[in-house]
Amino acid sequence: MAQRLDGKALAQKIQAQLATDISQRDPNLRPPGLAVVMVGDNPASAAYVRNKERACDRIGITSFGSHLPADTAQETVAELIDQLNNDERVDGILIQLPLPSHLDSVALLNRIAPDKDADGLHPENMGRLMRGEAGLRSCTPAGVMAVLKEYNIDATGQKAVVLGRSILVGKPMALMLLAANATVTMAHSRTEDLPALCRQADILVAAVGRPNMINSDWIKPGATVIDVGINRIEDETSGKARLVGDIDFASVEPIAGAITPVPGGIGPMTVTMLMHNTVLSYRKRFNG
Numbered sequence: 001m002a003q004r005l006d007g008k009a010l011a012q013k014i015q016a017q018l019a020t021d022i023s024q025r026d027p028n029l030r031p032p033g034l035a036v037v038m039v040g041d042n043p044a045s046a047a048y049v050r051n052k053e054r055a056c057d058r059i060g061i062t063s064f065g066s067h068l069p070a071d072t073a074q075e076t077v078a079e080l081i082d083q084l085n086n087d088e089r090v091d092g093i094l095i096q097l098p099l100p101s102h103l104d105s106v107a108l109l110n111r112i113a114p115d116k117d118a119d120g121l122h123p124e125n126m127g128r129l130m131r132g133e134a135g136l137r138s139c140t141p142a143g144v145m146a147v148l149k150e151y152n153i154d155a156t157g158q159k160a161v162v163l164g165r166s167i168l169v170g171k172p173m174a175l176m177l178l179a180a181n182a183t184v185t186m187a188h189s190r191t192e193d194l195p196a197l198c199r200q201a202d203i204l205v206a207a208v209g210r211p212n213m214i215n216s217d218w219i220k221p222g223a224t225v226i227d228v229g230i231n232r233i234e235d236e237t238s239g240k241a242r243l244v245g246d247i248d249f250a251s252v253e254p255i256a257g258a259i260t261p262v263p264g265g266i267g268p269m270t271v272t273m274l275m276h277n278t279v280l281s282y283r284k285r286f287n288g
């Protein structure tokens, strides 16, 4: 049976460390601040935003929530971002995605001051990642790398396959694994014979958003399997909503060497890396 990589436990450990760091700051300094911008009423987004605000409270980060109506104009969101860029209390800004379709998300993400880009999605931070320079890193792939580190899984010389090529996860994930000396393949919906390719992976990262897509036929025995998928499905027996990943956990667990569960795997690490980035920006601002 695979070792379970407990993202939830690691998230709690890192959050406790961040809380200690913040509590030991110079008492004359204000606490770190994170602004979360949400537009519209996507219920999943609302739940994620609540999680982030709760994490802020636990750690001692001040959260500034802006909840705008679904029909808010581009210009209004842009002005809010400008205001947060100039707000001395704010170290990190996050625009909850997806935005309603009438809004140009790329233009809005690019408007965030790079040194407040808690999500690590600004071209400057993405460029820094590509160049191997220090910068704010995208939260989900950074969370994956933190899990690998915690469990002493060294990517050096390993064949890593990243399934999914999104700007939020797949692309930065591949660059981080490359920086960790893995031999990286980026696979996606147009890749031929995905199962055969995935079977070569020592480290497989699934970030496609298709519930239970990957079963044991896709897995090299002993591989490290990282499930980034967060899919809400209806449970066949109970009829209740249930969270599953892209990996068919029951099928893969007996074959893999190590595996992240959903929930309790990479999801909590994403939130934790957001907190980490906010504290990093804060420290840079105050040379602390």
Ligand SMILES: Nc1nc(=O)c2c([nH]1)NC[C@@H]1CN(c3ccc(C(=O)N[C@@H](CCC(=O)O)C(=O)O)cc3)C=[N+]21
Pocket: 047, 048, 051, 094, 095, 096, 097, 098, 119, 139, 140, 230, 243, 262, 263, 264, 265, 266, 267, 268, 269, 270, 271
């Ligand atoms: N600008 C932006 N940045 C994001 O990082 C971002 C986003 N937009 N939009 C939506 C996705 C999704 N996302 C998750 C974060 C935490 C959990 C999480 O904590 N999940 C828990 C379970 C939560 C539950 O039960 O609902 C777990 O996997 O254990 C899930 C999903 C961040 N995203």
